[in-house]
Amino acid sequence: MAGRIGRRSTAGTRTGRAGRLAAAAALLPALLDLTGCAGGAGAAENAAVTVLTMAPSGSGSADRSGSTALAEAIGRSVSAKGGFGGHRLHVLTCNEQDTAEGAAACARQAVDAHAVAVIGSYSRHAEDFVPALEAAGIPYLGGYGLSGPEFSSPLSYPVAGGTPALIAGSGRQLVAAGCKSIALVRPDNRTGDTLTRYLSGALRPAGVPLTDVKAAEKGPDFAALARAAVGGDRKDGCVTTALGVEQTRALLDAYRKLAPARTRLGAVLGGVQQSVVDATGGKGGPLEGALVTGWYPPESSAVWDELRHTLEGRPADSPVDVSDLGVQTTWVAYQVFFQAADRLASAGLPLTAKTLRNQLDSGDSLDTGGVTPPLDWGMASMLPSAESPRLTNTWVTFQQVENGRLAQQQSGFVDVRWVLTGKRAPQ
Numbered sequence: 001m002a003g004r005i006g007r008r009s010t011a012g013t014r015t016g017r018a019g020r021l022a023a024a025a026a027l028l029p030a031l032l033d034l035t036g037c038a039g040g041a042g043a044a045e046n047a048a049v050t051v052l053t054m055a056p057s058g059s060g061s062a063d064r065s066g067s068t069a070l071a072e073a074i075g076r077s078v079s080a081k082g083g084f085g086g087h088r089l090h091v092l093t094c095n096e097q098d099t100a101e102g103a104a105a106c107a108r109q110a111v112d113a114h115a116v117a118v119i120g121s122y123s124r125h126a127e128d129f130v131p132a133l134e135a136a137g138i139p140y141l142g143g144y145g146l147s148g149p150e151f152s153s154p155l156s157y158p159v160a161g162g163t164p165a166l167i168a169g170s171g172r173q174l175v176a177a178g179c180k181s182i183a184l185v186r187p188d189n190r191t192g193d194t195l196t197r198y199l200s201g202a203l204r205p206a207g208v209p210l211t212d213v214k215a216a217e218k219g220p221d222f223a224a225l226a227r228a229a230v231g232g233d234r235k236d237g238c239v240t241t242a243l244g245v246e247q248t249r250a251l252l253d254a255y256r257k258l259a260p261a262r263t264r265l266g267a268v269l270g271g272v273q274q275s276v277v278d279a280t281g282g283k284g285g286p287l288e289g290a291l292v293t294g295w296y297p298p299e300s301s302a303v304w305d306e307l308r309h310t311l312e313g314r315p316a317d318s319p320v321d322v323s324d325l326g327v328q329t330t331w332v333a334y335q336v337f338f339q340a341a342d343r344l345a346s347a348g349l350p351l352t353a354k355t356l357r358n359q360l361d362s363g364d365s366l367d368t369g370g371v372t373p374p375l376d377w378g379m380a381s382m383l384p385s386a387e388s389p390r391l392t393n394t395w396v397t398f399q400q401v402e403n404g405r406l407a408q409q410q411s412g413f414v415d416v417r418w419v420l421t422g423k424r425a426p427q
Helices: 017-033 065-078 100-112 126-136 162-176 190-206 222-230 245-258 274-279 302-310 325-346 353-361
Strands: 006-008 049-055 089-095 117-120 140-142 181-187 210-215 237-241 264-268 291-294 395-402 405-415
Touching: 049 065, 049 100, 049 325, 065 089, 065 117, 065 302, 065 325, 089 100, 100 117, 100 126, 117 325, 126 140, 140 325, 162 181, 162 190, 162 237, 162 264, 162 291, 162 395, 162 405, 181 190, 181 222, 190 210, 210 222, 222 237, 222 245, 237 245, 245 274, 274 405, 291 405, 302 325, 325 353
Parallel strands: 049 089, 049 117, 117 140, 181 210, 181 237, 237 264, 264 291
Antiparallel strands: 006 405, 291 395, 395 405
């Protein structure tokens, strides 16, 4: 295989893995001890700092209410613990209803509330709400990466690499696993075209051919898609998917009925997460042994312990699923926010939308406790891409379904920046 997969161990940052996890475990509680949502004993006297998290709820398959529920849980967990930088924290949540109008209304809510940031969140309608945030100077920290402005707006600070990083990583993961031909099942739209380009770039150094299988956006024939992807069921043939959760489940059902004997499955996390593995049969389902590329370590990793701790005691019907990428991304975004706010307080600066942007733009690395490599949005970290200049985190993780659970297939992180920039593979 031409080139070498770039690796970044979770121990490869400024501190060792154990030290960083310990620091992260100490960091968030320390910040939370200085943070409040609605006042209480020891609350700061100054006005609250407001943030907002949005996601669709009650909209069907697009629902990601776990993101807003997590934001509310963070707000509750800090509500009686004072303030940071002389301020209390006020967490607002907004149901954007998976509509352009709903997303725009959430942005207006953030503007009207003088929010210092929109944090985490999940929306497919960035084109409809980012302009309002830009006009008000409110940074969008986190986001799921579903539309162009999240990776192009100068006020957007994505914490993950979106589907482009995942699909490029999936290509490298499958090549490393010995796949000699790969079929990609992806949406038949402009976004899907872009994914095909990135996957082709990831496969090119190894000379692995790509079969492009396009799924119609409305009413796709999943049986036909499965047959086209499996083809002749070659020994070293592999299939990877870049569809949403519901479409991935339907494709897997068709794949199981087809019962290929030799084709190996791969997937990008988001379409395949632990809930999908469980729903399709777990250990006995078609995803057993599948190779999965993700933004973050699997839910079983110790890096999520503080998230689990924050959610202790939540109601049994809580929509928060720790393995959900929307929940995880919102958690990462709040960690970045708290750490940036702490840096401002240490420098004696007020926390405003403007000072927060300046801190995030400074190039000063912010540690996420091993969930990602340290993040920054300084000019040196920007992706030299007209499409996605704000995509700075180009690292992914390699996972595999083992005994019905997503687990690490390879430790650390893999950098796919060279694929996303169209450069040659590192030697």
